[in-house]
Amino acid sequence: MAPDPAVAEGSLEALQGLPCIRLTTEQGDSALVALHGAQVLSWVAGGRERLYLSPRAVFDGKSAIRGGIPLCFPQFNQRGPLPKHGFARNLAWRRVAACKEGDAQSALCLELTDRDATRTCWPERFAAQLTVTLGAGSLRVQLAVHNTGNRDEGAWDFTTALHTYLRVEDVGRAQLTGLDGCARWDALADARGVQQGPVTFSGEYDRVFRAPAGAIHLHDGAHGLQITQSASLSNTVVWNPGAALCARLADLPPDGFRSMLCVEAAQIDQSVTLAPGQPWQGWQELRVLPGPY
Numbered sequence: 001m002a003p004d005p006a007v008a009e010g011s012l013e014a015l016q017g018l019p020c021i022r023l024t025t026e027q028g029d030s031a032l033v034a035l036h037g038a039q040v041l042s043w044v045a046g047g048r049e050r051l052y053l054s055p056r057a058v059f060d061g062k063s064a065i066r067g068g069i070p071l072c073f074p075q076f077n078q079r080g081p082l083p084k085h086g087f088a089r090n091l092a093w094r095r096v097a098a099c100k101e102g103d104a105q106s107a108l109c110l111e112l113t114d115r116d117a118t119r120t121c122w123p124e125r126f127a128a129q130l131t132v133t134l135g136a137g138s139l140r141v142q143l144a145v146h147n148t149g150n151r152d153e154g155a156w157d158f159t160t161a162l163h164t165y166l167r168v169e170d171v172g173r174a175q176l177t178g179l180d181g182c183a184r185w186d187a188l189a190d191a192r193g194v195q196q197g198p199v200t201f202s203g204e205y206d207r208v209f210r211a212p213a214g215a216i217h218l219h220d221g222a223h224g225l226q227i228t229q230s231a232s233l234s235n236t237v238v239w240n241p242g243a244a245l246c247a248r249l250a251d252l253p254p255d256g257f258r259s260m261l262c263v264e265a266a267q268i269d270q271s272v273t274l275a276p277g278q279p280w281q282g283w284q285e286l287r288v289l290p291g292p293y
């Protein structure tokens with residue numbers, strides 16, 4: 001049955017004063033996306049919230065929102081001269097027409113193009129589109145980037161991450177499988193290695209993996225999620241602040257680290273170079289695994 005157009009296009013609502021668009025499916029799944037940062041703030045699938053949004057997140061229309069799926073662009077972390085994780089998560093995006101694909105019931109596309117606020121720190125001409133596609137038990141977030149400069153302007157580079165905060169019952173008992181054998185860099189110890197077995201968490205964790213060819217699975221008590229990403233995003237970052245760092249982050253409650261696990265589809269070890277007119281795209285897809293898990 002064709003979805004109701006009102007359902008497929010989403011409806012406008014506000015969260016803490018920020019304009020958001022809600023996507024829904026006929027099965028009752030939903031996603032809430034803020035125009036600020038084009039940030040997915042909620043994904044409910046099978047009656048369960050799957051993303052972590054901090055109860056202390058700041059919704060002032062300027063700051064990055066702690067939780068959901070922030071987009072790091074055009075710089076990941078502090079690997080360059082721009083503000084940490086770039087500026088895309090701090091700016092308002094605008095809605096444009098979305099193309100739906102596959103088994104999608106509902107999709108939304110938001111766009112950010114260069115303007116004074118971006119050119120003051122990054123002179124490049126660009127268009128970035130973030131497409132959020134909601135299916136039955138699945139959420140896909142795709143970033144498309146285009147160098148909109150003229151032919152006589154130069155190529156430019158960027159790094160990026162879909163910085164997904166997954167909600168978990170207890171990070172101390174959660175496991176990630178699918179990274180076994182992947183090369184990794186431990187950002188805390190500045191040490192390289194190869195992952196052996198499942199990834200588990202007993203404190204602060206911040207590692208950049210070479211992304212696996214297959215899926216990553218999150219095992220969270222009785223719940224499971226399959227996480228896949230495009231080959232164009234060749235890194236997977238896994239981050240949890242642990243108790244001590246969490247206590248220093250004003251926009252997380254002291255025990256917030258227990259309920260979140262970031263699994264980020266990223267392109268950071270090698271930046272993407274786009275010549276004028278050249279496009280690029282990358283995506284991450286989350287899919288609920290049938291339970292009991």
Ligand SMILES: O=P(O)(O)OC[C@H]1O[C@H](O)[C@H](O)[C@@H](O)[C@@H]1O
Binds near residue numbers: 077084085237239262
């Ligand atoms: O606090 P934020 O600026 O949102 O960054 C949060 C985290 O993002 C990534 O996961 C990085 O690997 C971490 O090193 C960083 O701490």
